[in-house]
Amino acid sequence: MKTILVTGGAGYIGSHTVVALQDGGYQVVILDNLCNSKLVVLNSIQKICSKTPVFYQGDIRDRTLLSKIFNNHSISGVIHFAGLKAVGESQSQPLKYYDNNVAGSITLLEEILKAKVDTFVFSSSATVYGEPGASQYQEDMPTAPINVYGRTKLMVEEILGDSAKANPGLKVACLRYFNPVGAHSSGLIGENPVGTPNNLMPYIGQIALGILPRLKVFGSDYPTPDGTGLRDYIHVDDLAIGHVLALDYLERNPGAITVNLGTGKPYSVLEMIATFEKVSGKKIPYDLVERRSGDLAEYYANSGLAKAVLGWQAKHGIERMCEDTWRFYSQLGAQGS
Numbered sequence: 105m106k107t108i109l110v111t112g113g114a115g116y117i118g119s120h121t122v123v124a125l126q127d128g129g130y131q132v133v134i135l136d137n138l139c140n141s142k143l144v145v146l147n148s149i150q151k152i153c154s155k156t157p158v159f160y161q162g163d164i165r166d167r168t169l170l171s172k173i174f175n176n177h178s179i180s181g182v183i184h185f186a187g188l189k190a191v192g193e194s195q196s197q198p199l200k201y202y203d204n205n206v207a208g209s210i211t212l213l214e215e216i217l218k219a220k221v222d223t224f225v226f227s228s229s230a231t232v233y234g235e236p237g238a239s240q241y242q243e244d245m246p247t248a249p250i251n252v253y254g255r256t257k258l259m260v261e262e263i264l265g266d267s268a269k270a271n272p273g274l275k276v277a278c279l280r281y282f283n284p285v286g287a288h289s290s291g292l293i294g295e296n297p298v299g300t301p302n303n304l305m306p307y308i309g310q311i312a313l314g315i316l317p318r319l320k321v322f323g324s325d326y327p328t329p330d331g332t333g334l335r336d337y338i339h340v341d342d343l344a345i346g347h348v349l350a351l352d353y354l355e356r357n358p359g360a361i362t363v364n365l366g367t368g369k370p371y372s373v374l375e376m377i378a379t380f381e382k383v384s385g386k387k388i389p390y391d392l393v394e395r396r397s398g399d400l401a402e403y404y405a406n407s408g409l410a411k412a413v414l415g416w417q418a419k420h421g422i423e424r425m426c427e428d429t430w431r432f433y434s435q436l437g438a439q440g441s
């Protein structure tokens with residue numbers, strides 16, 4: 105049985121990927137410093153899979169710990185989720201982001217090469233494209249991220265590409281996620297950010313629970329059918345499967361690939377609200393307000409490459425994304441959290 109090191113495996117996307125890996129017959133070792141997640145997620149993973157991953161609480165910048173993990177376990181590949189992701193904070197504290205996301209990835213990569221692990225899957229983001237002038241993003245379009253967070257993602261992609269060229273044994277997949285939403289169908293794991301959410305779906309979830317009163321819909325004068333922003337929302341379980349397929353692909357193919365993971369079909373903010381209301385039976389009161397600075401009217405993935413090279417295609421539509429989000433939040437509400 106192959107063992108995969110999952111950095112950031114206690115976080116939102118990481119925890120769903122750990123479930124997909126364990127369901128797919130992999131052993132998992134998690135390294136997470138818990139700066140944006142909680143240990144309780146391990147109990148939830150155990151309940152879902154009847155199997156608990158090995159867990160190390162620690163930092164990807166801790167070389168000694170990394171070398172201990174590679175000595176203790178026969179790791180065949182690494183999926184690297186550990187990173188900071190708040191765009192606003194990345195602008196106000198750039199060094200914190202360059203240190204954690206870029207320097208952290210370099211330390212991890214150095215230790216991986218020392219340990220002769222040859223497979224690396226990296227969490228990148230559609231944010232690396234910046235504003236390419238078209239709404240459908242394709243992997244070979246120019247990249248020009250407009251914030252520090254996006255630049256950290258692009259830098260790591262480039263570092264990995266250069267390292268794969270210099271180390272012919274190293275195989276790398278950079279996965280550019282669009283808008284991950286939803287939760288595991290058990291309702292046991294999902295996205296529950298600390299403090300007031302910045303993102304749409306956790307905000308809607310907290311309104312449904314009565315924690316927040318009303319949603320601000322940022323912009324209603326975009327050149328889109330209903331005037332609100334269009335995004336390519338992707339169910340987190342579909343995203344998780346994409347990582348397992350990326351590992352399969354790398355087993356068969358040398359070199360480095362960069363692949364979009366999105367459904368290819370965008371939905372507006374008002375469509376997401378209406379669908380959530382329909383599946384939850386909860387009213388989501390909202391106000392149409394000014395556009396949020398830095399937001400684009402519309403973007404979505406060209407997901408052809410993911411289908412062609414990984415054999416990946418999103419299975420879940422927005423009803424399922426909203427149902428699973430609501431199941432997760434209603435269970436949180438029942439626990440009083």
Ligand code: NAD
Pocket residue numbers: 111112113114115116117118135136137138139140141162163164165184185186187188189204208227228229230281282283284
């Ligand atoms: P998350 O914050 O829920 O998970 C990240 C995990 O990494 C957390 O558990 C955190 O404690 C851990 N972590 C952070 N820095 C660490 C460090 N230095 N050492 C060890 N652990 C550390 O975020 P997520 O939404 O699951 O995102 C996972 C990855 O996917 C991130 O790299 C993020 O940038 C990327 N991504 C996320 C989205 C999104 O919308 N959620 C979109 C595109 C890309």
Ligand code: UDP
Pocket residue numbers: 283302303304305307319320321322323332333334335373396399
């Ligand atoms: N959005 C909104 N109100 C909010 C949060 C988000 O109207 O409180 C909109 C945002 O303008 C964008 C969409 O919802 O059109 C998705 O935003 P999110 O922050 O979830 O992801 P982003 O696309 O910015 O990465």
